[in-house]
Amino acid sequence: MDIKELILKLAKQHDRIKTSDVVKELHNTKSRQYVNSVIRELVNKKLLLKGGATAGSFYVLPQNSRLIGQEITIKLKREDLEEHKVFNDLKEKAPFINDLKENISSILFYAFTEMLNNAIEHSRSQYVEISIRKDKENIIFIVNDFGAGAFRNIMQERKLKSELEAIQDLLKGKTTTQPHSHTGEGIFFTSKIADIFILESFGLRLRIDNIIKDVFIEEMAKQKKGTKVTFTLSLASKKHLSGVFSQFVTESGSVGFDKTEIKVRLYVSGTVYISRSQARRILTGLDKFKTIILDFDRVTTVGQAFADEIFRVFQQIHPDIKIVPINMVEPVRFMIDRVEKPSLS
Ligand SMILES: Nc1ncnc2c1ncn2[C@@H]1O[C@H](COP(=O)(O)OP(=O)(O)OP(=O)(O)O)[C@@H](O)[C@H]1O
Numbered sequence: 001m002d003i004k005e006l007i008l009k010l011a012k013q014h015d016r017i018k019t020s021d022v023v024k025e026l027h028n029t030k031s032r033q034y035v036n037s038v039i040r041e042l043v044n045k046k047l048l049l050k051g052g053a054t055a056g057s058f059y060v061l062p063q064n065s066r067l068i069g070q071e072i073t074i075k076l077k078r079e080d081l082e083e084h085k086v087f088n089d090l091k092e093k094a095p096f097i098n099d100l101k102e103n104i105s106s107i108l109f110y111a112f113t114e115m116l117n118n119a120i121e122h123s124r125s126q127y128v129e130i131s132i133r134k135d136k137e138n139i140i141f142i143v144n145d146f147g148a149g150a151f152r153n154i155m156q157e158r159k160l161k162s163e164l165e166a167i168q169d170l171l172k173g174k175t176t177t178q179p180h181s182h183t184g185e186g187i188f189f190t191s192k193i194a195d196i197f198i199l200e201s202f203g204l205r206l207r208i209d210n211i212i213k214d215v216f217i218e219e220m221a222k223q224k225k226g227t228k229v230t231f232t233l234s235l236a237s238k239k240h241l242s243g244v245f246s247q248f249v250t251e252s253g254s255v256g257f258d259k260t261e262i263k264v265r266l267y268v269s270g271t272v273y274i275s276r277s278q279a280r281r282i283l284t285g286l287d288k289f290k291t292i293i294l295d296f297d298r299v300t301t302v303g304q305a306f307a308d309e310i311f312r313v314f315q316q317i318h319p320d321i322k323i324v325p326i327n328m329v330e331p332v333r334f335m336i337d338r339v340e341k342p343s344l345s
């Protein structure tokens with residue numbers, strides 16, 4: 001297929017394409033410069049329209065012209081930024097942000113300001129790059145900094161062994177490196193309210209997909225200096241901020257984050273026998289909660305010591321904490337049932 005035809009075909013399939021999409025489709029057989037020159041020719045002939053800022057240029061077919069202008073990208077000096085002011089400024093410059101439904105608009109405000117606040121207060125980066133984009137289905141924002149890196153920062157400040165441990169603790173909620181001024185809720189709630197939440201930092205990508213209800217921790221081929229958050233929410237979403245907050249309180253009607261849900265599978269990779277030390281890894285930091293849901297989805301077995309550590313030892317020290325195991329297969333249920341649990345008042 002002729003390269004021009006291929007570009008137009010890709011633009012038809014994906015609505016918006018970038019130079020890198022075409023280079024990838026050609027399996028790197030043509031250089032970026034060459035692909036750019038062909039795209040420029042198509043733009044000159046008005047067969048493609050160009051959108052986005054220089055660094056984030058994208059192209060659409062003329063029939064998709066409405067997608068142009070539905071994106072704003074800016075790069076700012078981090079120092080002295082205030083997240084709500086930046087958001088208001090973006091709204092003034094990009095009117096599409098004002099046309100969102102009420103529930104989407106309040107979620108966007110919450111999630112965006114939380115993630116920008118993180119870049120401002122934790123990253124120590126010189127610059128922050130921000131973009132908000134609306135396409136046919138989704139509203140998407142990116143907050144990208146070039147600083148300390150979320151996983152590394154947590155690992156170093158909390159003296160953990162690896163960035164993986166930092167991710168594990170982050171997923172529990174209430175994990176912060178600044179306990180005097182922060183509570184460790186931003187990433188927890190933002191990642192729950194998104195349809196898809198991606199946090200990339202140095203060699204690791206944490207992807208929380210709430211559509212298929214799964215969490216992925218992936219190694220990245222290319223290192224990303226600092227932290228990049230990509231947040232996606234469907235424009236048709238019926239979610240409300242209050243709905244997500246209320247899922248994580250023990251007593252309905254009360255306020256305050258005191259309930260968490262842990263996917264056990266993410267703490268036990270690499271071994272079939274699930275041990276006491278792995279149980280302790282799961283339990284670190286969980287004394288801050290009143291209810292702990294332990295999701296054993298895709299965990300095929302646990303060791304006797306693992307079950308004992310959680311359901312007897314920890315439970316005895318924290319009799320007021322409710323531990324609720326869910327999604328157990330028979331061998332897991334058997335191990336948990338045979339623990340001599342402390343009698344709780
Ligand atoms: N952009 C970032 N750069 C460096 N570290 C980060 C970044 N974003 C998050 N972190 C680390 O992740 C931790 C958790 O972030 P999160 O937003 O969940 O909580 P918090 O900011 O500490 O508290 P809160 O959001 O409730 O004010 C932070 O304390 C910080 O150590």
Ligand SMILES: [Mg+2]
Binds near residue numbers: 117118182185186187
């Ligand atoms: Mg925060």
